[in-house]
Amino acid sequence: MVSQPQPVRGTHDLLPDDFRRHAHVVGVSRHVAARFGYAEMATPIFEVTEVFARTMGETSDVVSKEMYSFTDKGGEAITLRPEYTAGICRAFISNGLMQNVPVKVFAHGPMFRYERPQKGRQRQFHQIDIEAIGAAEPACDVEIIAVGHEILRELGLIDKATLELNSLGDPESRAHYRQVLVDYFTGHKDKLSKDSLERLGRNPLRILDSKDEGDRKIVANAPLLEESFNQAARDFFADVRRGLDALGIAYHVNPRLVRGLDYYTHTAFEFTTTHLGAQGALIAGGRYDGLIEQLGGPPTPGIGWAGGIERLAMLAGDVAVAVRPVALVPIGEAAEQAAPVMALKLRRAGLVVELAYKGKVGQRMKRADRAGASHAILVGDDELKAGEVTLRDLKDGSQEKLSLDAALAKLKARG
RNA sequence: GCGGGCGUAGCUCAGUCGGUUAGAGCGCGAGAUUGUGGCUCUCGAGGUCGCCGGUUCGAUCCCGGUCGCUCGCCCCA
Secondary structure (H helix, E strand, O other): OOOOOOOOOOOOOOOHHHHHHHHHHHHHHHHHHHHOOOEEOOOOOEEEHHHHHHHHOOOOHHHHHOOEEEEOOOOOEEEEOOOOHHHHHHHHHHOOHHHHOOEEEEEEEEEEOOOOOEOOEOOEEEEEEEEEEOOOOHHHHHHHHHHHHHHHHHOOOHHHOEEEEEEOOOHHHHHHHHHHHHHHHHHOHHHOOHHHHHHHHHOHHHHHHOOOHHHHHHHHOOOOHHHHOOHHHHHHHHHHHHHHHHHOOOOEEOOOOOOOOOOOEEEEEEEEOOOOOOOOEEEEEEEOOOHHHHOOOOOOOEEEEEEEHHHHHHHHOOOOOOOOOEEEEEEOHHHHHHHHHHHHHHHHOOOOEEEOOOOOHHHHHHHHHHOOOOEEEEEEHHHHHHOOEEEEEOOOOOEEEEOHHHHHHHHHHHO
């Protein structure tokens, strides 16, 4: 036997049951987003590598080791998108959308990161994404977080999630804090873990998040971010918290919450869960006021978040099939000929019809049952001649003879 | 990229202290029931025991490698 093809490591097929769960997450998100005034859009699945390299920071893990990059036949450096934000910001610039601010959008689709797969982590995975570009007010931060909160609520996951909140301050505050931190940790250089020593040069804020025992002791006495805040940063964060309080959205201020990507400022947040092993983040995002400018656009504030569809779907669990079908079971030559026409008529009327075209009557009924049909419509040659069908309720086994139109009316009435 | 665990039927898993025909449940197919599904009973199909190599008279079992999955680290949705 020839060796059988396998999916590429870290990729997965979405069989109908999986797909239904995914579609449910996307569907709920889309509707909630629409109610908040976010319009759906999409950008290409790949971009010029520069788009991600410039926005996410050369030193971030995503850019330095996780990108699916290749050179196309025209010699262009291309990368499969590892996240949505950069692409949407690029689209904002390319399409001159600065005329339309604030641009509030919802998007979803596959993302690609070359990582070691784990539970809730794949190389091709899917995200829902919300962005509000051109809004600098804390009210927008509150709204963005509220969208995520509502989505989790409608998915029935709000009890499994915690909102972690922090502020990284404005660029001035953040830069100041970075220096303070570097100074502090440099003083404890000899006691830092190897990983954190690495972070010191690359992304010192990350050390705050370290899981290493020794690091944690040093971190415990580290200067706090908010001590570096200027008045503007302080006021902004207070406004965001007030807004969340007003909406009754519970959160936990976590001073150690820092984002991996360089472009974040001010509000940073994560809806986390303890139900997915090492992968806690369900939805994560924050404000990125300098990003558009970094990409070559005009100075434009922005804020957004991304949510992992696989993770959300895993937690949300099974989703029932929306509509149970009706099985049309022809018996005999003439009925077989007539059945497709009858089925089409029912389908045009809006019913979901499973046409049983194989096997003996018993087998056809068995298939009807397995397809989850609520009713079976049996048509024999004699019934056909009489202009009748037998409508059988598969739940209680009751059945009656009536015209196809009458059966249709009855099924429609039941919904 | 680093470390641990695991790969036996479509699925969930037994099993062989290394020995001839590798099992169960579920699912699938046929029949009991030639115009009636679910329940029951009978029968059946389906496996190079992940792959390659080594040790051995003999390997699904032991060893090495490899691929895949999984858990954790890094990082992230």
